[in-house]
Structure formats: C-alpha cells, structure tokens
Amino acid sequence: MAFLEVDNITKDFGGLVANNHISFSIDEGEIVGLIGPNGAGKTTLFNCIVGYHKPDSGKVIFRGKDITGLKPHDTNRAGIGRTFQVMKVTTGMTVLENVMVGAFCRVDEREQARKKALALLGFMGIEKIKDFHLNELPVAMQRKVGLARALATNPVLLMLDEVASGLNPKEIEEIVEFMRVINSEKKITLFIIEHIMEMVMKVSQRVIVLDYGEKIAEGLPADIVKNENVIKAYLGEKYAQSH
Ligand SMILES: Nc1ncnc2c1ncn2[C@@H]1O[C@H](COP(=O)(O)OP(=O)(O)O)[C@@H](O)[C@H]1O
Ligand SMILES: [Mg+2]
Structure with missing residues (x-):
C-alpha cells in the first residue's frame, strides 16, 4: 500500500484545467520533488491533496484512508503538514503565536501549545525571534517560521511549496540540511515543490514533472534531467534563462 496515493485528480477552474487526470504515489520515508513551469x-x-480545493474528480488516499474532499484542518489532523508559497500568516501575530496556531492542531491548552x-x-x-512580527523579518526567517508552524502539527507527510525560493546559497544549503534531518531523524516523508533545480535534484529521490496541468514525466532525478519532454517544457527554458 502506498503512503500517499493520488488517483486521477482533475481540477478545473472555469475551463482552465489546472490538474488534468494526475496520478502518482509516494512511499513512506521518500523525498519526492514536484517541478514544472510557472x-x-x-x-x-x-491544494487538492490537503483539501484547500476539492478536486472535480479523482481520489486522494492517505495511509489507506480516502481523504478526498476533507477540509485542511482534517487532513492536517490525519498527518499532512504543508507550507505556503505565499505565507498565509497574519502579520499581526508574533512568531510564537504563528507557530502556536500549528500546535493547536494537536493540543487544546494554550500553555501546552506555547511549550x-x-x-x-x-x-x-x-x-530568539519569538516576539517579532513576521513582516519585520527577512524572508529566510519567515520561511523557518513557516516550517516550524508546519512541524508543530506533527506531520508524517510534509509538503513544502517553494521554501527555498528567494534565498541565498547559504540559506538554501541550510534548508537542504533541514530537509535531510527531518526526513532521516524525524522520519517525515517529504513532497516538495521547488524551482531551484540544483537543489530539488540533489535532495529528491524521485521527481514528478507537471506542464500545463499534465503529468509529463516521473522518475529518478538523473533520468528526469535527460528526459526530452522535460527539457522541452521546462529545463531548456530554465537553462536559457540562467545563461
Ligand atoms: N483559485 C484559483 N482560481 C482560478 N485559477 C487558479 C486558481 N489557482 C490557480 N489557478 C490557475 O491554475 C493554474 C495553475 O496554477 P498553480 O497551481 O498556482 O501553478 P504553479 O504552482 O505550478 O505555478 C494557473 O493558470 C493559475 O492561474
Ligand atoms: Mg505554485
């Protein structure tokens, strides 16, 4: 049985098919990358997996249970944590309060959540930055707060949406190290969206590629970088941009 199974998911935004019959699975303990153009x-x-969107068709099975259409709070309780590409955090809250929001997924009392x-x-x-507000912090710090908040929900599957974008090489290295630690020591399965190819190829054991809502490839990083369709749809364009 797969840890996460995405079966034939389709999501249509008024004629724009953002996900077109997408299927794949992730095993427990894996680090899987998800790449593709903007x-x-x-x-x-x-969003379809965690319940921010309800897919038009298809199923999401997590640890043998059908979680399709569950609300984010419930997929979170089921063990799926995620970070947001754009931090949906109220800037009115301190760093500590932001992470407490995650903790309340598991504990009821304020003091427990605080601890x-x-x-x-x-x-x-x-x-040290616990009493700062998010908008006072550099982006690398904000990302760490987002990660702490996701971890506070005790995920067994953690989905990271471009956590390394906009960071400098040293900060990216830190994030990579962090991913390795939570995967190997905390035994958290990782599903990561990333634009920085050097990073996603290095850290992922397997990579899935989307283009115009379709899954166009899936495989080992070494094979994905040589895949004709992937080069045409994405890597070629990225390579051209960076040279
Ligand atoms: N809530 C939404 N309503 C309408 N269209 C959306 C919504 N979310 C995403 N889209 C559209 O779906 C497509 C895929 O977007 P997205 O999933 O954000 O892509 P990616 O994360 O790969 O950059 C885009 O064309 C985007 O404009
Ligand atoms: Mg995105």
Whole structure:
C-alpha cells in the first residue's frame, strides 16, 4: 500500500484545467520533488491533496484512508503538514503565536501549545525571534517560521511549496540540511515543490514533472534531467534563462 496515493485528480477552474487526470504515489520515508513551469498546476495539486480545493474528480488516499474532499484542518489532523508559497500568516501575530496556531492542531491548552511552539522554534534555531512580527523579518526567517508552524502539527507527510525560493546559497544549503534531518531523524516523508533545480535534484529521490496541468514525466532525478519532454517544457527554458 502506498503512503500517499493520488488517483486521477482533475481540477478545473472555469475551463482552465489546472490538474488534468494526475496520478502518482509516494512511499513512506521518500523525498519526492514536484517541478514544472510557472502555472503548471503544482500548488493546485498540493491544494487538492490537503483539501484547500476539492478536486472535480479523482481520489486522494492517505495511509489507506480516502481523504478526498476533507477540509485542511482534517487532513492536517490525519498527518499532512504543508507550507505556503505565499505565507498565509497574519502579520499581526508574533512568531510564537504563528507557530502556536500549528500546535493547536494537536493540543487544546494554550500553555501546552506555547511549550510545543517554543520547542519547535528551538529546533529551527530561531527562539530568539519569538516576539517579532513576521513582516519585520527577512524572508529566510519567515520561511523557518513557516516550517516550524508546519512541524508543530506533527506531520508524517510534509509538503513544502517553494521554501527555498528567494534565498541565498547559504540559506538554501541550510534548508537542504533541514530537509535531510527531518526526513532521516524525524522520519517525515517529504513532497516538495521547488524551482531551484540544483537543489530539488540533489535532495529528491524521485521527481514528478507537471506542464500545463499534465503529468509529463516521473522518475529518478538523473533520468528526469535527460528526459526530452522535460527539457522541452521546462529545463531548456530554465537553462536559457540562467545563461
Ligand atoms: N483559485 C484559483 N482560481 C482560478 N485559477 C487558479 C486558481 N489557482 C490557480 N489557478 C490557475 O491554475 C493554474 C495553475 O496554477 P498553480 O497551481 O498556482 O501553478 P504553479 O504552482 O505550478 O505555478 C494557473 O493558470 C493559475 O492561474
Ligand atoms: Mg505554485
């Protein structure tokens, strides 16, 4: 049985088919990358899995249970954590309060949530900034807060939406190291959307490629970089942009 099984998911936004009959599965313990050009449907696919969108058709099976159409709060309770490409955090809240929002997925009492949030801030090495507001912080810090908040929900599957974009090489290296640690030590399965090819190819064991809402390839990073369709749809264009 697959850990996560996405079976024939379609999501249509008034004629714009953002996900067109997408199927794939992820095994427990894997790190799987999701790549593709802007607008390919990557974030939509995440949203269909966690219940921010209800797919028009298809199923999402998580650990043997049909979770299609469950609300984000319930997929979160089921063990799926995610970060947002654009941080949906109220800037009126402090860092600590933001992470507490995640913790309330598992604990009811404020003091317990506070303790859990502080522990996660410690794990991320950012407890010093606990009383800052998000909009006062550089982007790398904001990302760490987003990660701490997702981790505070105790995920067994963590889905990261472009957590490394806009970061400098040293910060990217830190994120890569973080992914490896939570995957190998905390045993969290990772599903990551990423634009930075060097990074996603290095960290992923398997890569899925979307283009115009279609899955155009899936395989080992070494095979994906040589895949004709992927080069045409995405890698060629990216290569051209960076040279
Ligand atoms: N809530 C929405 N309503 C209408 N169209 C949307 C919505 N979300 C995404 N789309 C459209 O779906 C397509 C895929 O978007 P998205 O999943 O964000 O792509 P990616 O994350 O790969 O850049 C885009 O054309 C986008 O404009
Ligand atoms: Mg996106």
